[in-house]
Amino acid sequence: MGAMNVKPPIQQAKENILRILRENSGMDEIIYPCLPQDLADYRSALDLVEVQREFRRRGVRARAVDYRTVQPQQSEIVIATYEDTTNGNLDNYLKNRGFKL
Numbered sequence: 661m662g663a664m665n666v667k668p669p670i671q672q673a674k675e676n677i678l679r680i681l682r683e684n685s686g687m688d689e690i691i692y693p694c695l696p697q698d699l700a701d702y703r704s705a706l707d708l709v710e711v712q713r714e715f716r717r718r719g720v721r722a723r724a725v726d727y728r729t730v731q732p733q734q735s736e737i738v739i740a741t742y743e744d745t746t747n748g749n750l751d752n753y754l755k756n757r758g759f760k761l
Contacts (some may be wrong), residue, residue: 669698669701670701670704670705670708671705672701673698673701673702673704673705674705674708674710674711676692677692677702677705677706677711677722678711678714680692681714681715681718681720681722685718687720688719688720688721689720689721689722689723690720690721690722691722691723691724691725691730692706692722692723692724692725693725693726693727693730694724694725694726694727695727696726696728699724699725699726702724703724706722706723706724738750738753738754740753
């Protein structure tokens with residue numbers, strides 16, 4: 661068997677960064693949570709000219725951070741029953757969490 665063609669860590673990080681950027685339109689910032697041992701590779705990949713050019717073109721900021729420092733974000737998907745929607749429970753839920761309706 662031949663040796664596997666393993667890409668360098670910065671190349672892997674670059675490909676992952678660009679894949680996530682292309683799959684997520686409409687954002688103004690992307691935070692890439694990384695394992696501590698991968699953080700330097702992700703930061704180096706973010707500094708690559710071609711990666712910076714793609715982020716500038718889309719008007720998106722990006723940064724790589726240690727995953728342990730990222731605060732869990734609220735879900736953007738809320739599932740409600742028809743009854744909760746019609747009787748105002750959904751509106752109350754959203755208002756109590758700071759959403760403007």
